[in-house]
Structures are given as structure tokens and as C-alpha cells.
Amino acid sequence: MSQRSQVINVYKKLLYLGKDWPQGYHYFRDRCKRAFNKNKHVVDEKQINAMIERAEFVVKEIEALYKLKKYRTLKKRYYE
Amino acid sequence: MSLRVLVGCKRVIDYAVKIRVKPDKTGVVTDGVKHSMNPFDEIAVEEAVRMKERKIASEVIAVSCGPSTSQETLRTALAMGADKAIHVEVDPKDYSNMQPIHVSKILAKLAKDEKIDVVIVGKQAIDDDANQTAQMTAAFLDWPQATFASKIEKDGDHLKVTREVDGGLETIKVKLPAVISSDLRLNEPRYATLPNIMKAKKKPIDKKKPVDLGVDLSPKIEVISVEDPPVREAGAKVKDVDELLAKLKELGRI
Numbered sequence A: 001m002s003q004r005s006q007v008i009n010v011y012k013k014l015l016y017l018g019k020d021w022p023q024g025y026h027y028f029r030d031r032c033k034r035a036f037n038k039n040k041h042v043v044d045e046k047q048i049n050a051m052i053e054r055a056e057f058v059v060k061e062i063e064a065l066y067k068l069k070k071y072r073t074l075k076k077r078y079y080e
Numbered sequence B: 001m002s003l004r005v006l007v008g009c010k011r012v013i014d015y016a017v018k019i020r021v022k023p024d025k026t027g028v029v030t031d032g033v034k035h036s037m038n039p040f041d042e043i044a045v046e047e048a049v050r051m052k053e054r055k056i057a058s059e060v061i062a063v064s065c066g067p068s069t070s071q072e073t074l075r076t077a078l079a080m081g082a083d084k085a086i087h088v089e090v091d092p093k094d095y096s097n098m099q100p101i102h103v104s105k106i107l108a109k110l111a112k113d114e115k116i117d118v119v120i121v122g123k124q125a126i127d128d129d130a131n132q133t134a135q136m137t138a139a140f141l142d143w144p145q146a147t148f149a150s151k152i153e154k155d156g157d158h159l160k161v162t163r164e165v166d167g168g169l170e171t172i173k174v175k176l177p178a179v180i181s182s183d184l185r186l187n188e189p190r191y192a193t194l195p196n197i198m199k200a201k202k203k204p205i206d207k208k209k210p211v212d213l214g215v216d217l218s219p220k221i222e223v224i225s226v227e228d229p230p231v232r233e234a235g236a237k238v239k240d241v242d243e244l245l246a247k248l249k250e251l252g253r254i
Helices: A001-019 A025-038 A044-077 B040-052 B070-080 B099-113 B133-141 B194-200 B241-251
Strands: B002-008 B009-013 B035-037 B059-064 B083-088 B118-122 B145-155 B159-167 B168-175 B178-184 B206-208
Touching: A001 A044, A001 B145, A025 A044, A025 B241, B002 B099, B002 B178, B035 B040, B035 B070, B040 B070, B040 B118, B040 B145, B040 B178, B059 B070, B059 B099, B070 B083, B070 B206, B083 B178, B099 B118, B099 B133, B118 B133, B133 B145, B133 B241, B145 B168, B159 B178, B178 B194, B206 B241
Parallel strands: B002 B059, B002 B118, B059 B083, B083 B206, B118 B178, B145 B178
Antiparallel strands: B009 B035, B145 B159, B159 B168
16 A cells, blocks of 8 residues: 555544544544644655554554543443 | 354444433434444444354344334444344334333344344343343243353353352353343453444345234333433532531531
8 A cells, every 4th residue: 555545544544533532523633634734744754654653553542542431431320 | 063143232322422301201312313332232242253253153143123224233233243234124103112022022033033042132221221131032032041241151062151240240151042141341342443334334234124023013111201310419618627517417417
């Protein structure tokens, strides 16, 4: 996969996750877009790779965050 | 021997949504509200998929009863790793009267038709909190049941299930076929990722009607009234310890 499509791919993944964001999709999309825009001038291949890796890491973190939030809410509602 | 697993999944109002009661007290507002799969059913689907990954199960079939919107829930189950899905189509009008007993009858019939070895469902749905479906399904099928499972292991022709009971755990051995209901600590369900949701669109969804399964949907229970829980009363500030003690005495707490 070319680097360009890798970036687009991870951006899409993030936007998809953003639909469940607690403060709403728009809040998430604006900030996500800003974060990507900030680095749009980067041309160094290695640096871009590091950034893609970071974005993938954020995807994992958000998934974990959602899981934890759901687990905690249910635990609080039914077990305390 | 590998098992065929049936998992029930219900579409409910998302756990994060603030529930509003309808002004006429007949139910809660569902229009335009975000829905998702019942979290306990997600745990059930996850367990079935893990059983397949450990080669204990051969096929995982997800079932949902409800109007056409229930298909979204089935897609999620398919994206999590279920092999196929059965959508039992219920009219929105009938669905508002549908109760666990009807779902149990449908699940029992499907379990027989599809030659199922294990039925896994969530212990309760977060909308009606009935906690009846697993128990009644087991009764209709005359199969053993293992409710509130927090661990499931295969042990020869049996399943060894650890159950969450008051103040501890209970380990039981159940003969197959059996009905299991999942508790919160059984596993951590995976997130249905975007690529998997896309792939899930190619997986088959069978459509069935309750009539085809010989299930009568006439209600057995009448809902008399649905009301908000009481609002928490505001507290009061006290200046010092003496005032606090005086107030507590006044209320008869000390």
C-alpha cells in the first residue's frame, strides 16, 4: 500500500471511531482533521511512517477507551 | 466434536444515551435515539467467536428478533466474527408487545431446526432488564442451563462453567446441548472495525417470520406504567461540625 493510501486509511478508521465520541462526532472530526493538517507538509518518508504508526496507536487507544467506558458504566449500573 | 453455537443479540438503546420516558407513561422514547447491540449480548457473541477460534465451535449463528432495523445489530455480530445470521422479522407494532417468553420460544425452535449444541445469550438486556430469556429457552428445550457465566471451558462431552453467584463463584459441569447466559466478566468483546463491517455485508442473513416458526406473539404481560426514577434531592451546606451534628441529630441519624 502506498504511503498516501495508508494515511487515508488510518484517517478513515479514526473518523469511523469518532462517531461514538462522547462529545459528538463533530468535536472529534475537527480535532482529528486539525492534527492531520498540521503535518501535511512533512515529506520525509521515515517521519511519515512514524506518524502513521502513531495514528494506528491512537486507533487502538480509542478502542480501548470505549471498551473501558462501557465496562465501567455497566459495572456501576449493575454491580454496585 | 465441534459445536454449533447459536447466539441471541438484541438491539437496544445505546448504553450511553439518556433515557426519556414518554409523557403518556407507556414506554420510553425510541425514535431518533442511538441504538446498539445489548452489551451483554456482545459478550455472548465474543465468547462464541472465541470458542470458534479455539476450535471448540464449528459455526456461530447470530439471531435477532425485531423490525428491519435489527439487521444493523446482526451486521455487528457478523463483523465480530459470527458466520451467519438469522433475522426473525417482527412487525414494529408487535415488537412493542414482544416479551422474553416469545424470544425464548423462537430461540428454542431455531436451536432445534439448526441442530444447535450451545445457545449463548446475554444474561439480560439493558432496556427491559428481564433476565429471563436464557432460563426460559432452557426450559422449552429441556436442556441444562448455566446462567451468569464468567468462564466457559470444554471438558470432554461436557462444559465446565464458572458462574457468578452472590459473594463468589460457582463451578458447574453441564451436559451438552446446553443454554448459557453471559455475565459481565466473561470476556472483553472486540470492537467491530470498519473493514470487518464492510466484509460482514457479504455474509448471509436468513429472514424468518415468527409465524413460520410457529410462535404466537400475543402478549402475556401488560405494561401498566413506565415512570422515571425519583430525582435525587438537593443537599445542604453546613458551616461547621457543630451544625452538622445538630442536623444529623435532627434527622435521627446519630
